[in-house]
Amino acid sequence: MSSQPILQVYDLTKRFGNLVAVNNVSFHINEGEIVGLIGPNGAGKTTLFNAITGLYTPDSGRVVFKGVDTTGLLPHKACQLGMSRTFQVAQSFTSMTVEDAVRVGAYNRCDEKTVAAKVDEVVAFCDLEDIRGQQCGDLGLAPLRRVELARALATDPDLLLLDEAGAGLTPTELAGLMDMLQRLKEDRNVTLCVVEHVMKMVMGICGRIIVLDYGEVIAEGSPDEICTNERVIEAYLGERAVR
Amino acid sequence: MDTIIQNTINGALMGCIYALITLGLSIIYGVMNVVNFAHGDFVMLSMYFTFWVGTLWSFDAVATPAVTFPLLFLFGIFAYYVLIDGTLRQKYVTQIAVTVGLQTLLRALAQMIWKAQPRALPYSIIQGNFQVGGITIMLSRLITAAVSIVAIAGVYFFLTKTWPGRAIRAASDDLDAASLTGVNYKRTYALAFGLGSALTALAGGLLMSFQQVDPTMGLRFGLLSWCILALAGLGSIPGLLISGVIVGGTEALTMSLWDPRARSLIVYLIFVLVLWLRPRGLFGRK
Amino acid sequence: MRSKQRTIKTSLLLAGLAIVLLVPLLLGRNQYHMVLVTTVLLYGVLATAWNIIGGMGGQLDLAAGAYLGLGAYTAGTLLLRWNVSPWLGMIVGGLVATGFAMLVGLPLFRFGVKEVWYALSSSALVEVLRVLFQMWEEVGGPTERYLPYHVSSWYHLRFASYVPFYYILLAMLLIALFLNVRISRSKLGYYLFALGENEDAAEVLGVDARACKLRALMIYAFLVGAAGGVYACLYGFIHPNFFSSAMSTETAILGIVGGMGITYGPLVAAVLLVSFREFLRASLGGQLEGLYLAVYAVILILIALFRPQGIATFIRDAYGKAMSRLQVTGEKDVVSADSPGL
Numbered sequence: 001m002s003s004q005p006i007l008q009v010y011d012l013t014k015r016f017g018n019l020v021a022v023n024n025v026s027f028h029i030n031e032g033e034i035v036g037l038i039g040p041n042g043a044g045k046t047t048l049f050n051a052i053t054g055l056y057t058p059d060s061g062r063v064v065f066k067g068v069d070t071t072g073l074l075p076h077k078a079c080q081l082g083m084s085r086t087f088q089v090a091q092s093f094t095s096m097t098v099e100d101a102v103r104v105g106a107y108n109r110c111d112e113k114t115v116a117a118k119v120d121e122v123v124a125f126c127d128l129e130d131i132r133g134q135q136c137g138d139l140g141l142a143p144l145r146r147v148e149l150a151r152a153l154a155t156d157p158d159l160l161l162l163d164e165a166g167a168g169l170t171p172t173e174l175a176g177l178m179d180m181l182q183r184l185k186e187d188r189n190v191t192l193c194v195v196e197h198v199m200k201m202v203m204g205i206c207g208r209i210i211v212l213d214y215g216e217v218i219a220e221g222s223p224d225e226i227c228t229n230e231r232v233i234e235a236y237l238g239e240r241a242v243r
Numbered sequence: 244m245d246t247i248i249q250n251t252i253n254g255a256l257m258g259c260i261y262a263l264i265t266l267g268l269s270i271i272y273g274v275m276n277v278v279n280f281a282h283g284d285f286v287m288l289s290m291y292f293t294f295w296v297g298t299l300w301s302f303d304a305v306a307t308p309a310v311t312f313p314l315l316f317l318f319g320i321f322a323y324y325v326l327i328d329g330t331l332r333q334k335y336v337t338q339i340a341v342t343v344g345l346q347t348l349l350r351a352l353a354q355m356i357w358k359a360q361p362r363a364l365p366y367s368i369i370q371g372n373f374q375v376g377g378i379t380i381m382l383s384r385l386i387t388a389a390v391s392i393v394a395i396a397g398v399y400f401f402l403t404k405t406w407p408g409r410a411i412r413a414a415s416d417d418l419d420a421a422s423l424t425g426v427n428y429k430r431t432y433a434l435a436f437g438l439g440s441a442l443t444a445l446a447g448g449l450l451m452s453f454q455q456v457d458p459t460m461g462l463r464f465g466l467l468s469w470c471i472l473a474l475a476g477l478g479s480i481p482g483l484l485i486s487g488v489i490v491g492g493t494e495a496l497t498m499s500l501w502d503p504r505a506r507s508l509i510v511y512l513i514f515v516l517v518l519w520l521r522p523r524g525l526f527g528r529k
Numbered sequence: 530m531r532s533k534q535r536t537i538k539t540s541l542l543l544a545g546l547a548i549v550l551l552v553p554l555l556l557g558r559n560q561y562h563m564v565l566v567t568t569v570l571l572y573g574v575l576a577t578a579w580n581i582i583g584g585m586g587g588q589l590d591l592a593a594g595a596y597l598g599l600g601a602y603t604a605g606t607l608l609l610r611w612n613v614s615p616w617l618g619m620i621v622g623g624l625v626a627t628g629f630a631m632l633v634g635l636p637l638f639r640f641g642v643k644e645v646w647y648a649l650s651s652s653a654l655v656e657v658l659r660v661l662f663q664m665w666e667e668v669g670g671p672t673e674r675y676l677p678y679h680v681s682s683w684y685h686l687r688f689a690s691y692v693p694f695y696y697i698l699l700a701m702l703l704i705a706l707f708l709n710v711r712i713s714r715s716k717l718g719y720y721l722f723a724l725g726e727n728e729d730a731a732e733v734l735g736v737d738a739r740a741c742k743l744r745a746l747m748i749y750a751f752l753v754g755a756a757g758g759v760y761a762c763l764y765g766f767i768h769p770n771f772f773s774s775a776m777s778t779e780t781a782i783l784g785i786v787g788g789m790g791i792t793y794g795p796l797v798a799a800v801l802l803v804s805f806r807e808f809l810r811a812s813l814g815g816q817l818e819g820l821y822l823a824v825y826a827v828i829l830i831l832i833a834l835f836r837p838q839g840i841a842t843f844i845r846d847a848y849g850k851a852m853s854r855l856q857v858t859g860e861k862d863v864v865s866a867d868s869p870g871l
Contacts, residue, residue: 053733055729055732055733074732074737075729075732075733076732076733076734076735076736076737076738078733079732079733079734079735080735084733084734085733087729087730087733091727091729091730092726092727092730093722093723093726093727093730093731094726095722095726095790095838096722096723096726100719100722101723103719104719104720104722104723104731104734104736105734105735107716107719107720107735108734108735111716112715112716115716151730151734152733152734154734155734155735278645278646278649280648280649280652326830326834329834330833330834333833333837334587334837335644335645336587336589336725336785336789337833337837339589339644339645339648340589340785340829340830340833341829341830341833341834343589343591343648343778343781343782343829344782344826344827344829344830344833345826345830346826347778347782347822347823347825347826347829348822348823348826348827348830350819350822351819351820351821351822351823351826352819352823353819354819354822355819355820355823458819462656462774466653466656469649469653473646502664504660504663504664505660505664507653507656507657507660508657508660508661511650511653511654511656511657514649514650514653515637515650518637518640518646518650519636519637519640520640522640522646
């Protein structure tokens with residue numbers, strides 16, 4: 001397990017008209033890490049994800065993935081290089097079955113001969129065997145999340161960015177997700193970056209945490225360090241809480 | 244040379260009516276993100292209604308909107324509830340499909356009822372022309388352009404100063420926030436659709452004062468309004484007017500320099516170029 | 530269990546094929562009936578081809594008439610000027626249509642022209658070509674250009690009856706269906722379906738939206754262009770009205786009503802709706818010209834509102850029920866086992 005940086009972000013800025021959503025953000029993620037990206041609502045986390053994965057073009061700054069400058073690269077190119085993501089609001093393929101949806105992702109790396117095996121493998125890993133033939137539009141929230149994850153996983157990513165994958169899950173479901181993510185890191189060497197509000201998950205699996213507020217990085221460190229960081233507490237709870 | 248300038252000016256004046264038509268389309272698109280495929284055929288429909296009202300009751304073309312405006316308004320509201328409301332949550336293909344169906348239906352009905360013969364009203368009070376320098380300007384064009392501008396200004400006033408108008412604008416900006424302040428989205432959408440449709444009645448009446456109508460008009464006005472909408476972008480009514488004038492003038496210029504049949508070519512070309520190079524239009528906000 | 534299912538499916542298909550092949554023998558004498566089934570086949574080809582870009586790719590293309598007309602004019606002009614057989618002419622026609630599709634599609638997709646605006650611009654495209662060819666005296670012009678007359682000639686694709694056209698179009702339809710099936714089971718097919726469902730999600734899964742849409746557009750254009758070559762021979766002349774908005778809209782309607790993405794969906798719609806239309810035309814004559822189109826429109830609206838998945842889903846569900854009644858399978862998803870398109 002090396003500590004080579006797999007993703008490096010330099011001075012990334014993204015504006016929408018007068019609003020600066022992401023302001024000069026710099027950070028890096030090392031191979032094999034699970035990094036948490038937290039911050040109050042509106043801090044710019046999803047915008048940051050979008051700018052890194054190519055859904056938005058940054059106004060300035062650079063994104064370097066596996067040593068290659070990928071700033072402003074089209075989303076499908078980023079995926080082909082090994083960077084995948086999930087969405088905050090599940091963007092499902094409503095009329096497709098679960099296994100077909102996973103298959104779409106699998107074609108990223110597989111050809112016609114190997115794709116079926118990959119689908120089976122991912123379906124098993126994400127515990128989707130029972131519902132593999134069902135239409136995505138008929139699924140409830142938790143299974144839908146697993147499908148979302150499975151799809152992204154099928155693309156065989158080196159870096160997986162998860163946007164609020166833990167939201168709205170019951171404690172059991174959450175534990176299952178956390179377990180799955182740990183297995184991803186350990187068994188398959190997938191580096192993870194998770195945007196989260198569910199603190200249990202952040203504290204539970206993240207080795208390092210980056211805190212965003214108003215589009216800027218305000219703190220970075222281990223879970224323990226972040227918990228006691230004054231600026232972080234202030235950002236979440238306001239000035240009074242610090243005192 | 245003079246003829247060219249003259250035609251271009253008359254074309255630019257026509258552009259004001261085009262802008263009025265497009266305003267209706269813009270309201271509907273801006274509010275509920277639905278492009279009414281049938282909009283051009285609404286114009287055609289209004290022109291036929293104008294013909295009927297004008298012939299049955301001997302109205303002058305310019306007076307017919309008194310009848311056709313409320314008629315199209317109600318028709319618009321009806322169309323909204325029957326067709327659009329049910330498809331708002333569906334995939335966009337289904338949404339478009341419904342308005343394509345409406346377009347096809349209107350065109351077919353027009354064909355069946357009025358056959359392929361063009362219909363026109365006997366001369367309106369506004370006719371004749373006058374000279375400015377060496378250029379002849381047709382009175383009909385000038386007056387209809389003026390009326391269109393007044394109407395557009397009126398709608399602008401409605402949208403910015405009256406409560407239902409502001410509700411419409413609020414709904415187009417942010418539906419959720421608007422709902423929180425008490426705006427009933429269904430009624431607002433219906434109102435917007437009705438208003439957008441009714442404006443075609445106004446334009447139709449003006450057009451019938453110097454033009455004739457046949458079932459293929461829907462195609463022509465449809466393309467014109469989409470092109471002007473794309474060129475103008477959303478959010479600016481003055482921009483819409485300017486875009487209408489540009490397109491109207493360019494169309495006329497092309498017709499006199501090249502070939503009258505080429506009018507749709509140039510409009511299409513502008514349309515596609517705008518879509519490629521400047522999707523949010525010249526004056527668009529988003 | 531699966532193999533029994535397969536056997537039933539295959540035998541049904543073979544039976545269907547046999548019937549279809551024998552139709553001209555049964556109806557051959559009756560010119561009117563032959564016109565009817567040939568027209569059904571023609572629209573079947575168009576709509577099945579449309580399924581690739583519209584049903585699978587989710588792009589509401591309203592420019593079928595553009596490609597049809599281009600194919601017709603190419604084949605027709607080649608025949609008129611250089612006595613090139615329409616057999617070759619229709620291939621070239623297909624290629625010309627494909628080239629044009631690339632010309633139009635490349636910028637459109639590159640600049641991300643999506644959804645409504647794609648539909649609008651494709652709708653306008655047909656009209657533009659019509660006017661262009663009307664103005665282009667050399668090749669087109671406002672009147673019909675008659676193709677050389679022969680009572681019966683395989684070389685010139687002119688025949689005394691509709692029967693040979695029937696078989697030619699049938700062959701094209703089978704090719705179109707075959708392509709549909711192959712694509713829907715391949716990477717391109719899955720990618721297209723994903724794009725039609727949710728373009729953003731598809732892109733982050735590695736789907737190159739522009740390339741896929743363009744490819745689908747080009748395949749569709751080729752098929753329609755080739756059909757255009759046959760169309761010209763069927764009528765015996767070429768005319769700018771071949772660039773028909775009505776036909777383009779009809780094609781899309783058949784594709785949508787039949788069932789977007791379902792391989793045999795558009796064909797089912799073609800059989801039902803086109804037969805109905807010809808029936809109307811025969812009983813009412815030229816009187817109510819627009820009536821069939823009005824009915825089409827109403828059906829489209831009803832389907833869009835109440836059964837957006839298309840009428841082929843009725844067949845699919847009925848088939849599924851029949852299979853489970855016969856206890857051929859214990860699984861829930863009987864028919865959709867193979868791919869998203871069946």
